[in-house]
Amino acid sequence: MNRARSTRGAVPRHDDRRRSFPQLVPRSAPDGRFAATWWGNAWVAALEGSALDPARLARGEAYAGRGHVDAITVTPGRVVAYVHGSRPRPYRTEIRMRTLGDDGWERFLDEATARPDHMAALLDKDVPHALEAVAGLLPAPGDLVPDCSCPDDGYPCKHAAALCYQAARLLDEDPFVLFLMRGRGEQELLAELARRNTVRSAAESGAVVPPMPTVTARTVLAAATGSLLPSLPPELPVPDRPGRPAVFPPDPEAPDPLALDLLATEAAARAHAFLVTGHDPVAVLTPWQDAVRLAAAYPGSGLTASSRALYRDLARALGRTPTDLARAVAAWRQGGPDGLAVLEEPWDPPAGPFDRARPALLAADFPAFRPWRNRLSGESLQLRLGRDGLWYGYESDAGREDWWPRGAPDRDPVGALAGLLRR
Known part of the structure; x- marks a missing residue:
């Protein structure tokens, strides 16, 4: 009884390998395709390449277009949703696919961290075409296995086709959904990408830290008995750039590792600026100005899937809306603190x-x-x-x-x- 009482108010543990998405309202791309990104269309092509009946595909696309697909849940190797058909009770529909093994993920991570622009693209929710060649990442015809509780034995039935079309929209918004389908959660992948990028950067720099000048304890104690103390060693030179933060692996009991990385990077940059100039440029900012500065420094342009959470949390902490913050970020990028003052004063x-x-x-x-x-x-x-x-x-x-x-x-x-x- 005491144990039940103590866990009643506990914060639920974050499950990085299970994501649920509310019902989608689809939009076709300008060229008439259902998906907008090349990887979203690769998903659609895998469905259409293995379909045995084009008429069922057309019915499924129409079902998706009319909003017949309820909330979608994605776990490794499986996409599940209830799809409404001609009967009052919806059908449980799922798409199964093979997950990548350890060797496949090693190849993907090696390719993703081989070039900085690949890393930047992935952080901005974009998949470089160069990663298309990684075996087993994108589905091919026959990789998607549909299953539905309806009596139709089509391959796929219209309900499974509708789910597959809507899943392509999820991939458009966030390619990490595809990585989850293949077996790895977003936080797990980001932590591993960050770790490998840090190791690669350190290896490329080849920097050798010179030994620190020291004074032995014996010398100090001997001098303290009657002689003058020896002079202190010279100050260490200021590094050319701020140091990289440590890698923060995901932990359900710890804060968001990306937030920790952001805070550590900020602290390193401020400390370096203070060492070089003797001035902390952030100390004079108000909390709102500092929030705008942080959001403006976030990689990418506009509100992507990866930056929406940052905008939402920063705005909520200061009693503003994400739109207020987005407008302020545009002003900051236009003219820094002076540009923000022009917007608001x-x-x-x-x-x-x-x-x-x-x-x-x-x-x-x-x-x-x-x-x-x-x-x-x-x-x-x-x-x-x-x-x-x-x-x-x-x-x-x-x-x-x-x-x-x-x-x-x-x-x-x-x-x-x-x-x-x-x-």
Whole structure:
């Protein structure tokens, strides 16, 4: 009884090898294909290459398009969902596939860490075409084995085809779903990729740490009895760059290893900057500015599957929304702390550059802009004058006050808008 009471409020353990996804609303790619990525279409091609009845495939694609596939659960070697058909009760449908053995994963990990651009692509939820050659990673015709509780003995039945089409959407959003199907969870893979990348980088650098100057304890004790103490050894030289953080393997009882890696990397960068300059550039930032800086430094552009969790957690911690953070990140990438201030702090500029901007824009054949404090607004373009004397460009859909930072700042308002229109 006491044991049951003590575990009642325990936090559930994270299962890296089981992921569930809510019901999807599919969208076809612009060229009419069901999937948008090359690996998603490889999954669809494996289904269609082994199908015995094109009519059942067409029915399955229509089922997927009408939202007949409920939540999908992915575990190693299996994709399962309930699919609604013509009867009131849905059918339990699954797709089975072979998982990769240790040798297959060794080949994949060796290829993935052989080049830095492969690592960067995987962290940004993209699969380089070079990894397509890794044997057994992508399914081939005959690799996907359908099974369904319906009475149809087609291969596959329309319910299994619908599940397979929807699974392609999951792969589009996050290729780590494919790796999970093949037997490895995301956190497990990321930890191993990080470990191998660290080992490879250390081997390539070939750096040799010089021995640290020392003073023996015997010398110090002898000097303390009557002589002057020996001089201290010279200070060690400051390294050229911050050190790499340790590798944090996943542990259900520990914090997220990616979050630990981010914090360790930040601490190393700040310590190195302080050693070199005697100044900590982050110490003067507010918590919100620091959160924006962290999100802006995250690899990749825009909100990918891998960055959504970071944006969500940072925004929630500061009482903001992920959209607020995404807009602030765009401002930070546009002009750093000054760009963020331009986004969030309207002010009244003195006469001079602001007053001369409107006739200069009219002379350059731009439509008339409405002035308000440090802002000049048009139908879908806006300029904001920063306290640093630079003009910052913004865009919005016509008729909406939903302004987003765009382009590079410029001391000339015409130049700021011209650079914006060249994008």
